Amino acid sequence: MCVALAFGLIAGGCGAPHVPRRSLTVAMALLPGEAIRYRKILADFESVSGTEVQLVTETYGDILHLLEAESRAGRGRFDLVELDIATLGQARNDVRELAPSILAADRKLFPETAWRVGMMANQLYFVPHRIMWQAMIYNRLKVPKPPTNWEELANFVHAHPGKLAIKGALYEGTLCDVAPFIWEAGGAMEQPTSTDTLTALDFLAGLAPGLNPRSAVFREMSVLEAQARGEVWIHFNWPFAMTYLRDKGLAPSVNLSAPIPLGPKGRATVLGGGYLAIPRSAPNPDDAQLFLRFLLTSDVQQRLVTDLGWQNTLPTRWNQQATLLYAGFSQMRAYLRARPEVQDYQVLSNRWQRALAAILFEGTPAVVALKPLTAWAESLPYEESARPAS
Amino acid sequence: MKNRRGRLLNLCFLWLPLAYLAAQFAFPLASGLVMSLNAGGPSFANYSFVLHDRLFWHACSNNLIVAGLSLCLEFSLGLLFALLLHATRGRSLLVEISVLLPFLIPEIVFLSIARYILLPRGYLNGALLSVGLDGLGWLNPGSWLALLSVIVVDAWHVTPVVTLLLLGGLQTIPSELYEAAYLDGAGPVARLRYVTVPLLRPALFAALLLRGVDALRIFSTVLVLTGAEGAPVLSTYAYQLWSDALEPQIAMAASVMLALFIAALAAVVLGLRRRSGGRAETSWEYLTA
Numbered sequence: 001m002c003v004a005l006a007f008g009l010i011a012g013g014c015g016a017p018h019v020p021r022r023s024l025t026v027a028m029a030l031l032p033g034e035a036i037r038y039r040k041i042l043a044d045f046e047s048v049s050g051t052e053v054q055l056v057t058e059t060y061g062d063i064l065h066l067l068e069a070e071s072r073a074g075r076g077r078f079d080l081v082e083l084d085i086a087t088l089g090q091a092r093n094d095v096r097e098l099a100p101s102i103l104a105a106d107r108k109l110f111p112e113t114a115w116r117v118g119m120m121a122n123q124l125y126f127v128p129h130r131i132m133w134q135a136m137i138y139n140r141l142k143v144p145k146p147p148t149n150w151e152e153l154a155n156f157v158h159a160h161p162g163k164l165a166i167k168g169a170l171y172e173g174t175l176c177d178v179a180p181f182i183w184e185a186g187g188a189m190e191q192p193t194s195t196d197t198l199t200a201l202d203f204l205a206g207l208a209p210g211l212n213p214r215s216a217v218f219r220e221m222s223v224l225e226a227q228a229r230g231e232v233w234i235h236f237n238w239p240f241a242m243t244y245l246r247d248k249g250l251a252p253s254v255n256l257s258a259p260i261p262l263g264p265k266g267r268a269t270v271l272g273g274g275y276l277a278i279p280r281s282a283p284n285p286d287d288a289q290l291f292l293r294f295l296l297t298s299d300v301q302q303r304l305v306t307d308l309g310w311q312n313t314l315p316t317r318w319n320q321q322a323t324l325l326y327a328g329f330s331q332m333r334a335y336l337r338a339r340p341e342v343q344d345y346q347v348l349s350n351r352w353q354r355a356l357a358a359i360l361f362e363g364t365p366a367v368v369a370l371k372p373l374t375a376w377a378e379s380l381p382y383e384e385s386a387r388p389a390s
Numbered sequence: 391m392k393n394r395r396g397r398l399l400n401l402c403f404l405w406l407p408l409a410y411l412a413a414q415f416a417f418p419l420a421s422g423l424v425m426s427l428n429a430g431g432p433s434f435a436n437y438s439f440v441l442h443d444r445l446f447w448h449a450c451s452n453n454l455i456v457a458g459l460s461l462c463l464e465f466s467l468g469l470l471f472a473l474l475l476h477a478t479r480g481r482s483l484l485v486e487i488s489v490l491l492p493f494l495i496p497e498i499v500f501l502s503i504a505r506y507i508l509l510p511r512g513y514l515n516g517a518l519l520s521v522g523l524d525g526l527g528w529l530n531p532g533s534w535l536a537l538l539s540v541i542v543v544d545a546w547h548v549t550p551v552v553t554l555l556l557l558g559g560l561q562t563i564p565s566e567l568y569e570a571a572y573l574d575g576a577g578p579v580a581r582l583r584y585v586t587v588p589l590l591r592p593a594l595f596a597a598l599l600l601r602g603v604d605a606l607r608i609f610s611t612v613l614v615l616t617g618a619e620g621a622p623v624l625s626t627y628a629y630q631l632w633s634d635a636l637e638p639q640i641a642m643a644a645s646v647m648l649a650l651f652i653a654a655l656a657a658v659v660l661g662l663r664r665r666s667g668g669r670a671e672t673s674w675e676y677l678t679a
Binding site: 357 | 531532
C-alpha cells in the first residue's frame with residue numbers, strides 16, 4: 001500500500017513544481033579534446049542564463065549540410081551553428097541577420113578583416129568564433145635554420161627532396177597553402193593569369209618535383225602525422241598542429257613554428273577559422289543571440305585563448321613554452337589576409353584546386369591549367385556591396 | 391472465403407514488401423535522380439560537367455582496373471582456399487581460421503593495419519630495409535604501385551567471401567561424380583577441370599555477381615589507403631565532390647552514373663549466366679559419352 005502510494009506520488013509529481021528549462025542546441029566543429037574544455041565555458045553560460053546548452057560536435061561539412069537541410073525543411077533543431085570561413089557565402093541564405101549592436105559592442109575583439117568576412121551587403125550574418133592563420137612548421141633537429149624567404153625555401157627543397165610537403169588534396173586546404181605564395185608575389189586568386197600570380201605558380205611548379213610525393217593527398221592531419229613521423233621536415237599548418245605535436249612530446253623539443261618565407265612583394269598568410277551564425281530555422285534565436293553576446297565578452301575570449309589556444313586580438317597571456325611553440329604564428333598575425341570576397345567563392349576554390357593539382361602534380365603549364373578558370377574568373381561579379389562601410 | 395484469404399496473402403506477401411521497397415529504394419533513387427538533374431533548374435549540366443571532367447575518366451579507368459584485377463586475384467585465391475578447405479574439412483581449424491580471418495576483422499581496423507604496413511615508414515618498408523633493400527612508395531598518389539596496393543589489400547580482405555561461396559558450391563557436388571571420374575582414369579587436374587569447375591559454375595556466377603558489384607563500388611579501401619585523390623575511383627570521385635567540393639548535385643550525377651555502370655555490368659553477368667546455365671550440368675555427361 002505504502003509502495004503504491006509512493007509510486008503514485010512520484011508519478012503525479014509531488015516534488016517542486018517543474019519549470020521547463022530553456023535550452024539551446026549548438027553545432028560546432030570541435031575536436032574531442034576541445035569539446036571537453038569548451039563545455040566548461042558552456043557551463044558558465046548555463047549558470048548565468050539558466051539556459052541549458054546542448055553541444056553537438058560535427059565536421060564543418062556536415063554542419064553546412066544540416067543547415068541547408070533544415071533551411072529547406074523550414075524548421076530545425078539547431079539554434080546556433082559554427083561554419084568554416086570558406087563556406088560563409090554558401091550559407092548566407094540559410095542564416096539570420098544579426099543585430100548590429102553585436103558588432104558595435106565587441107568590434108575590438110577580432111581584427112577588422114575577420115569582421116568584414118562575416119558581413120555581406122552591409123549586414124552582419126556571421127560572428128567570428130575563432131580565427132586562425134597558418135605558419136611554417138619545421139623540424140628543428142633536421143632544419144636548424146628554417147628558410148626565411150623563397151630563395152632559401154627553394155634551396156632547402158633542392159638539398160632535401162621529399163622533405164617539404166604541402167596540403168595538395170582536392171580541398172580548400174590546398175588554397176590555404178598556395179594563396180599566401182600568390183599574395184606574396186603580388187598576385188590574386190581572382191586574377192589567375194596576372195603576371196604576379198603566374199610568378200608564384202611558376203615558383204611552386206619549380207618546387208613540385210622536390211615536394212614530398214604524398215603531397216597530392218595530404219590534408220591537415222595527414223601532413224601533420226608525416227611531420228610527426230619525421231617523414232616531412234617542413235610544412236604549413238594551423239596552430240592546432242603545435243598543440244598536437246606538443247601532446248605527442250614532439251614540440252618544442254623537435255618541432256617549432258616560424259613565419260611563412262618572405263616573397264618578392266611581402267609576406268602573407270590566410271585567415272581561417274570558424275564563424276557562428278543563427279539558422280533561419282532556429283527555434284530559439286533570442287537565446288542564441290544571448291549566447292553570442294556572452295561569447296563576445298573579453299573574459300570569455302580570454303578563456304578561449306588560454307584554455308583552447310584560439311586567437312583574437314586580445315593580448316595573449318602565454319607561458320614560456322607556449323610563446324616558443326606559437327612564435328611563428330605570433331609573427332604572422334600582422335600579415336593576415338582574407339580569401340576573395342566573391343559571391344561564389346566555392347566554385348572559384350574548386351576550379352583553383354583542380355588547376356593546382358594539374359600544375360603541381362601533373363606538370364601542366366600554369367597558363368594551360370588555368371584556362372578554364374580564367375574566363376570564369378573574369379566574369380566574376382565582385383561583391384563590392386558586401387564590403388562594410390568603413 | 392478463399393478469395394478473401396488470397397487477397398490477404400497478397401497484401402502480406404506482395405504489396406507490403408513492395409511498399410517497403412518503394413519507401414526504402416524507389417523514393418531515394420527518384421529523389422537522387424531529381425537532385426542530379428538540378429543545376430539551378432532542371433538540366434543535364436551536372437552530367438555534362440561529370441562527362442567533361444578529366445578526373446571522372448581517370449576514376450572510371452581506375453575503377454575498371456581495380457575491379458578487374460581484384461576479382462581475378464580473389465577468384466584464383468578463393469578457389470584455391472575453397473579446394474583446400476574442402477579437402478581438409480574438419481581436420482585443420484587453423485587453416486579455416488587463417489583463411490577467414492581477414493574478413494572477420496572490422497573493415498576499418500583491417501584497412502588501418504594495411505595502411506600501417508604500406509606507409510613510407512611502415513612495416514613492409516621496414517622489412518625491406520632490414521634485408522638491405524630500399525623502401526618503396528607503396529601508396530604514392532597517382533602511381534601504379536598505389537593502384538596495385540589497393541588491389542592486393544582489397545583482394546586480401548574479401549577473398550574469404552569468395553572462398554565461402556565457392557566452398558558452399560563445392561559441398562553440393564556429389565562425391566559419386568568424383569569416384570566415377572576416378573574410375574574412368576581422370577587425374578586431379580582433369581577432375582578439377584571436368585567435374586569441379588563446370589558444376590561450380592552456378593556458385594562462381596553468384597560470387598562473380600556479388601563480388602563484381604561490390605568491387606565496382608569500392609570506396610573505403612581507396613579512401614583509407616591512398617585518400618580520395620591517390621587512386622581515384624568513381625565512388626571516391628563522387629565523395630570528393632560531395633564532401634570537399636560541396637557540390638552535392640554533381641556528386642549525385644556521378645553516383646547515378648556509377649549505379650548505371652554497375653547495373654549494366656550486372657545485366658551482362660546475368661545474361662552470361664543464363665546462356666551458360668544449361669551447359670554446366672551436362673559437361674561431365676558430354677565428356678563421358
